[in-house]
Amino acid sequence: MSRKPNLKDVAKVAGVSAITVSRALSDPDKVSEKLRAKVEMAVRQTGYIRNQAASALASSRSGVIGVIIPSLSNIVFNEVLAGIYEMAQPSKLQVLLGDCHYSPLEEEKLLATLLSQSPEGLILTGTDQTDHARRLLQNAEIPIVQIMELTDSPIDMNVGFSHFQAGFDMTRYLLAKGYRRVAFLGARMDPRTQQRLAGFSQAMADAGLEPLVQSTPQASSIKLGGQLLRSALSGNQGQLDAVFCCNDDLALGALFEARRMNINVPGQLAICGFNDLEASALVEPAITSVAVSRFEMGKTAVQMLLKPEQYRHQGGGIIDLGFNIVGRASA
Amino acid sequence: MSRKPNLKDVAKVAGVSAITVSRALSDPDKVSEKLRAKVEMAVRQTGYIRNQAASALASSRSGVIGVIIPSLSNIVFNEVLAGIYEMAQPSKLQVLLGDCHYSPLEEEKLLATLLSQSPEGLILTGTDQTDHARRLLQNAEIPIVQIMELTDSPIDMNVGFSHFQAGFDMTRYLLAKGYRRVAFLGARMDPRTQQRLAGFSQAMADAGLEPLVQSTPQASSIKLGGQLLRSALSGNQGQLDAVFCCNDDLALGALFEARRMNINVPGQLAICGFNDLEASALVEPAITSVAVSRFEMGKTAVQMLLKPEQYRHQGGGIIDLGFNIVGRASA
DNA sequence: GTGAAAGCGCTAACAT
């Protein structure tokens, strides 16, 4: 037999009907022990593997969830992904992953392709989906979780934390330490970075201070952190006593650059970051940062997909995972 | 109409037959311009999205490829993934991604689940698949690419580089610089790490030197690099003049730790790593490392899946992407 | 607890 074995083939070998094999595989309890054993033998013997396309067509359950993240190269999303997979794989859920490169339009296109796979749920990053995307999602009638940010009006469910509040709190932390000339170094300037910036600006304004900002739409990197620091310093005649980097990559770059420029950290310049990457705790001086439970966020998102009713009736399907300012030597 | 629109619904609206709609969508050139326009209207009007399960069942083409990597948290694989997606998304190929946590057994299980989705191709990491996995793969009769390592006898196709050679060459590089008491710091000790170690041992043996090794099965991390360095030093009475870390995370950790211990790098101790992460080039002193084209590897793997005949007849379906030793101040 | 029949939505193969 050269073609791939199907249910009938297995059924023939086991001496039962196809539907019995189907049941033995997907709902073993509904089949007598004897037949179950026979079927198992036959499956092994034939090397049968269920055709998920046929199964999905007949049952309208695809066994797949869709995930769209803005970037595969940003380590931050990998930890979220790791959390997603941690929950999904044991549930025998396959994950269809898409990378929209921070573009809502690409996200919209990906969405259309994803939806054609009839996913049983969807995890999307952020809240800036296009109108058309939202329409697609509405029609899909599947559970949807928006992650990373917090929103009052999720498409369906939402898990994340407030980037505004985190930016605000971190700035207050710096101000409480006595820093006054604080600059925000930002790269990419995606919605979440902008919210952090907004929090920063608010806190500075509240304190009657000028919010200094050095930003670029370029993708973030360690190297860029060094460049932004130089720009910020030259743009402000070196009159800075702290920089609040929109993420730890920039912060590391700024720290390395400061060392090259013989600027003492935190003596002459305080540096803080965002995300609390492993390196931040281990460099010298260790970098003050905002810790976020990314792994947890991924896990929670999948749990929400698995039991949507439960979560929708619990805080309106919105979960705030919060954040944590980790004070270290750099500030 | 509350249920999701299908081809017939669209056909009715457009006043054509279902198959025409199907063709207009998947092979526009085969349909007259007039009908194509009509169909497009009808699709938009109904909000139709193709049911990929039905399509896959009828055509036995799923539009999906499967990818299994050993770890989602290891940044190295993310860059490979980024390359994979870079090629896959424009080809409208969906990627089913699995994380086998460095376990061939988990890989085998994932494989079974993946295969039930009838992927059109498979990308696997490394060459240590279980026997049963190999049997499954043989029966699948789809193009398969093993990535990262190089092997003489791939299951189907192979793209990667020789970790043994890289370990060997890096060691020779150190020896040429005059270092003699060189220790290999290894974590995780997955097959590729072991090959690097084998290359190191060979080069040391060739030079008549004792290959010092400090290793642990623990997952690699920056922190662990510091710990391994301490162990290596205390295990060898501080009599080391260089450490060859199995990756850059360890190398960074070793460097940070050395600084804390007031050990001058490279004056008292040379440090080199593997993978050439961004940080390695930017820390002080910059870390000597082995550069590998991971992004390229991912892209190549997908290309091989797309045109298997072409690549199979070209070097037996094996592509050596090589590596590049990047000498920097740390050694 | 098991089976027979029907049909999920699409496309391949064969008309026209």
Next chain:
DNA sequence: ATGTTAGCGCTTTCAC
């Protein structure tokens, strides 16, 4: 260039 027919492999429904 367009339509008709049949069937992909499974599960749902209903019968026993």
